[in-house]
Amino acid sequence: MAFYEKDVGTLIDEAKLQARIRELGAEITRDYQGKELTLVCVLKGSTFFAMDLARNIDLPLTLEFLGVSSYQGGTETTGEVRITTDVSKPMAGKHLLVIEDIIDTGLTMGFLLENLRARHPASVKVASLLEKPSRARTKVDIDYKGFVIDDVFVVGYGLDYAEKYRNVPFIGVMKGK
Numbered sequence: 001m002a003f004y005e006k007d008v009g010t011l012i013d014e015a016k017l018q019a020r021i022r023e024l025g026a027e028i029t030r031d032y033q034g035k036e037l038t039l040v041c042v043l044k045g046s047t048f049f050a051m052d053l054a055r056n057i058d059l060p061l062t063l064e065f066l067g068v069s070s071y072q073g074g075t076e077t078t079g080e081v082r083i084t085t086d087v088s089k090p091m092a093g094k095h096l097l098v099i100e101d102i103i104d105t106g107l108t109m110g111f112l113l114e115n116l117r118a119r120h121p122a123s124v125k126v127a128s129l130l131e132k133p134s135r136a137r138t139k140v141d142i143d144y145k146g147f148v149i150d151d152v153f154v155v156g157y158g159l160d161y162a163e164k165y166r167n168v169p170f171i172g173v174m175k176g177k
Protein backbone atom coordinates (compact mmCIF):
# COMPACT_ATOMS: atom_id res chain seq x y z
CA MET A 1 0.00 0.00 0.00
CA ALA A 2 1.47 3.38 -1.04
CA PHE A 3 2.25 5.87 1.78
CA TYR A 4 -0.54 8.24 0.71
CA GLU A 5 -3.45 5.83 0.19
CA LYS A 6 -4.96 6.37 3.64
CA ASP A 7 -4.97 10.19 3.28
CA VAL A 8 -5.42 10.96 -0.42
CA GLY A 9 -8.28 10.17 -2.85
CA THR A 10 -7.95 10.45 -6.64
CA LEU A 11 -9.37 13.49 -8.46
CA ILE A 12 -7.51 13.29 -11.81
CA ASP A 13 -5.63 10.08 -12.54
CA GLU A 14 -2.26 9.72 -14.28
CA ALA A 15 -3.66 8.63 -17.66
CA LYS A 16 -5.99 11.64 -17.83
CA LEU A 17 -3.18 14.01 -16.81
CA GLN A 18 -0.77 12.68 -19.41
CA ALA A 19 -3.39 12.70 -22.20
CA ARG A 20 -4.20 16.38 -21.55
CA ILE A 21 -0.50 17.29 -21.29
CA ARG A 22 0.12 15.70 -24.70
CA GLU A 23 -2.66 17.89 -26.16
CA LEU A 24 -1.28 21.05 -24.55
CA GLY A 25 2.23 20.20 -25.77
CA ALA A 26 0.97 19.82 -29.34
CA GLU A 27 -0.87 23.16 -29.15
CA ILE A 28 2.22 24.97 -27.79
CA THR A 29 4.40 23.33 -30.46
CA ARG A 30 2.11 24.73 -33.17
CA ASP A 31 1.85 28.21 -31.62
CA TYR A 32 5.58 28.78 -31.11
CA GLN A 33 6.87 27.54 -34.50
CA GLY A 34 9.87 29.67 -35.54
CA LYS A 35 10.10 31.38 -32.13
CA GLU A 36 12.64 30.86 -29.36
CA LEU A 37 10.56 29.65 -26.44
CA THR A 38 11.57 29.98 -22.77
CA LEU A 39 9.58 27.97 -20.22
CA VAL A 40 9.53 29.73 -16.85
CA CYS A 41 8.77 26.94 -14.37
CA VAL A 42 7.36 28.25 -11.10
CA LEU A 43 8.90 26.41 -8.13
CA LYS A 44 8.10 24.25 -6.45
CA GLY A 45 4.61 23.10 -7.42
CA SER A 46 4.86 23.23 -11.21
CA THR A 47 7.95 21.05 -11.59
CA PHE A 48 6.24 17.73 -12.38
CA PHE A 49 3.84 19.35 -14.88
CA ALA A 50 6.57 21.51 -16.42
CA MET A 51 8.88 18.54 -17.06
CA ASP A 52 6.13 16.40 -18.60
CA LEU A 53 4.93 19.36 -20.68
CA ALA A 54 8.48 20.14 -21.87
CA ARG A 55 8.83 16.53 -23.09
CA ASN A 56 5.70 17.03 -25.18
CA ILE A 57 6.81 20.26 -26.86
CA ASP A 58 8.65 19.55 -30.09
CA LEU A 59 10.75 22.74 -30.15
CA PRO A 60 14.30 23.67 -29.04
CA LEU A 61 13.17 25.42 -25.84
CA THR A 62 15.05 26.88 -22.86
CA LEU A 63 14.17 26.15 -19.22
CA GLU A 64 14.22 28.74 -16.45
CA PHE A 65 13.09 28.32 -12.84
CA LEU A 66 11.50 30.98 -10.69
CA GLY A 67 10.66 30.25 -7.06
CA VAL A 68 7.73 31.93 -5.31
CA SER A 69 5.93 31.12 -2.11
CA SER A 70 2.81 32.43 -0.40
CA TYR A 71 1.00 29.49 1.22
CA GLN A 72 3.55 28.84 4.01
CA GLY A 73 2.40 25.30 4.75
CA GLY A 74 -1.37 25.92 5.06
CA THR A 75 -4.39 25.70 2.80
CA GLU A 76 -4.93 29.49 2.67
CA THR A 77 -2.69 32.02 0.96
CA THR A 78 -0.89 34.54 3.19
CA GLY A 79 -1.56 37.04 0.38
CA GLU A 80 2.13 37.94 0.41
CA VAL A 81 3.99 36.48 -2.58
CA ARG A 82 7.77 36.23 -2.12
CA ILE A 83 10.39 35.37 -4.74
CA THR A 84 12.55 32.62 -3.25
CA THR A 85 14.72 31.95 -6.34
CA ASP A 86 15.11 34.17 -9.40
CA VAL A 87 15.68 33.11 -13.03
CA SER A 88 19.28 32.68 -14.17
CA LYS A 89 19.29 34.98 -17.26
CA PRO A 90 17.83 38.33 -18.38
CA MET A 91 14.28 37.87 -19.71
CA ALA A 92 14.35 40.90 -22.04
CA GLY A 93 13.36 40.05 -25.62
CA LYS A 94 12.39 36.44 -24.82
CA HIS A 95 9.12 34.64 -25.54
CA LEU A 96 8.13 33.48 -22.04
CA LEU A 97 5.64 30.76 -21.18
CA VAL A 98 5.04 30.76 -17.42
CA ILE A 99 4.20 27.25 -16.17
CA GLU A 100 2.06 26.84 -13.05
CA ASP A 101 0.47 23.86 -11.36
CA ILE A 102 -2.57 25.80 -10.15
CA ILE A 103 -4.17 29.22 -10.35
CA ASP A 104 -6.28 29.48 -7.21
CA THR A 105 -6.75 33.05 -5.92
CA GLY A 106 -4.59 34.24 -8.84
CA LEU A 107 -2.43 36.33 -6.51
CA THR A 108 0.78 34.43 -7.35
CA MET A 109 0.29 34.69 -11.11
CA GLY A 110 -0.77 38.34 -10.88
CA PHE A 111 2.45 39.10 -9.02
CA LEU A 112 4.55 37.04 -11.45
CA LEU A 113 3.12 38.61 -14.59
CA GLU A 114 3.72 42.12 -13.29
CA ASN A 115 7.26 41.19 -12.25
CA LEU A 116 8.12 39.49 -15.57
CA ARG A 117 6.53 42.18 -17.78
CA ALA A 118 8.73 44.78 -16.09
CA ARG A 119 11.73 42.90 -17.55
CA HIS A 120 10.56 43.67 -21.13
CA PRO A 121 10.16 40.17 -22.63
CA ALA A 122 9.01 39.83 -26.28
CA SER A 123 5.84 38.07 -25.04
CA VAL A 124 4.42 36.42 -21.92
CA LYS A 125 1.82 33.63 -21.90
CA VAL A 126 0.51 31.39 -19.13
CA ALA A 127 0.12 27.61 -18.92
CA SER A 128 -1.55 26.16 -15.82
CA LEU A 129 -2.46 22.55 -15.21
CA LEU A 130 -5.35 23.51 -12.92
CA GLU A 131 -7.66 26.45 -12.40
CA LYS A 132 -9.95 26.94 -9.37
CA PRO A 133 -12.18 29.81 -10.56
CA SER A 134 -14.44 29.72 -7.48
CA ARG A 135 -11.62 31.21 -5.38
CA ALA A 136 -10.30 33.81 -7.85
CA ARG A 137 -9.45 37.16 -6.25
CA THR A 138 -7.87 38.60 -9.38
CA LYS A 139 -8.53 37.75 -13.02
CA VAL A 140 -5.80 35.82 -14.80
CA ASP A 141 -6.08 34.80 -18.46
CA ILE A 142 -4.75 31.27 -18.90
CA ASP A 143 -3.54 30.60 -22.46
CA TYR A 144 -3.03 26.84 -21.96
CA LYS A 145 -5.26 25.26 -19.32
CA GLY A 146 -5.31 21.63 -18.23
CA PHE A 147 -8.40 21.25 -16.04
CA VAL A 148 -10.91 23.42 -14.18
CA ILE A 149 -11.55 22.09 -10.64
CA ASP A 150 -14.00 22.81 -7.83
CA ASP A 151 -13.14 24.50 -4.55
CA VAL A 152 -11.15 21.63 -3.02
CA PHE A 153 -7.59 21.64 -1.71
CA VAL A 154 -5.64 19.36 -4.02
CA VAL A 155 -2.31 17.59 -3.61
CA GLY A 156 -0.02 15.47 -5.73
CA TYR A 157 1.80 15.80 -9.04
CA GLY A 158 3.82 18.67 -7.51
CA LEU A 159 1.15 20.16 -5.26
CA ASP A 160 1.77 19.96 -1.53
CA TYR A 161 0.08 20.14 1.83
CA ALA A 162 2.68 21.43 4.33
CA GLU A 163 5.43 20.43 1.80
CA LYS A 164 4.20 16.80 1.68
CA TYR A 165 2.44 14.71 -0.99
CA ARG A 166 4.18 16.38 -3.97
CA ASN A 167 5.31 12.92 -5.16
CA VAL A 168 1.81 11.44 -5.25
CA PRO A 169 1.61 10.54 -8.98
CA PHE A 170 -1.89 11.97 -9.64
CA ILE A 171 -4.02 14.96 -8.59
CA GLY A 172 -5.65 13.99 -5.33
CA VAL A 173 -7.76 15.39 -2.53
CA MET A 174 -6.96 15.10 1.17
CA LYS A 175 -9.53 12.84 2.80
CA GLY A 176 -11.37 14.63 5.62
CA LYS A 177 -10.12 18.16 4.74
Ligand SMILES: O=P(O)(O)OC[C@H]1O[C@H](OP(=O)(O)OP(=O)(O)O)[C@H](O)[C@@H]1O
Pocket residue numbers: 042043044045046068069070071072077100101102103104105106107108109160
Ligand atom coordinates in the same frame (compact mmCIF):
# COMPACT_ATOMS: atom_id res chain seq x y z
O1 LIG B 1 -3.36 31.45 -7.11
P1 LIG B 1 -2.75 31.40 -5.75
O2 LIG B 1 -3.79 31.44 -4.65
O3 LIG B 1 -1.68 32.41 -5.52
O4 LIG B 1 -2.12 29.93 -5.58
C1 LIG B 1 -1.28 29.34 -6.52
C2 LIG B 1 0.13 29.18 -6.03
O5 LIG B 1 0.17 28.50 -4.78
C3 LIG B 1 1.07 27.40 -4.83
O6 LIG B 1 2.36 27.81 -4.50
P2 LIG B 1 2.94 27.91 -2.98
O7 LIG B 1 2.98 29.34 -2.55
O8 LIG B 1 2.18 26.94 -2.11
O9 LIG B 1 4.43 27.43 -3.19
P3 LIG B 1 4.94 25.99 -3.74
O10 LIG B 1 4.69 25.97 -5.24
O11 LIG B 1 6.39 25.97 -3.42
O12 LIG B 1 4.14 24.92 -3.03
C4 LIG B 1 1.00 27.00 -6.29
O13 LIG B 1 2.13 26.24 -6.68
C5 LIG B 1 0.92 28.32 -7.01
O14 LIG B 1 2.19 28.88 -7.23
Ligand code: HPA
Pocket residue numbers: 071102104152153154155159160161
Ligand atom coordinates in the same frame (compact mmCIF):
# COMPACT_ATOMS: atom_id res chain seq x y z
O1 HPA C 1 -5.40 23.41 -3.80
C1 HPA C 1 -4.18 23.65 -3.62
N1 HPA C 1 -3.31 22.65 -3.26
C2 HPA C 1 -1.98 22.86 -3.05
N2 HPA C 1 -1.40 24.05 -3.18
C3 HPA C 1 -2.20 25.07 -3.54
N3 HPA C 1 -1.88 26.37 -3.74
C4 HPA C 1 -2.98 27.00 -4.08
N4 HPA C 1 -4.05 26.15 -4.11
C5 HPA C 1 -3.58 24.92 -3.76
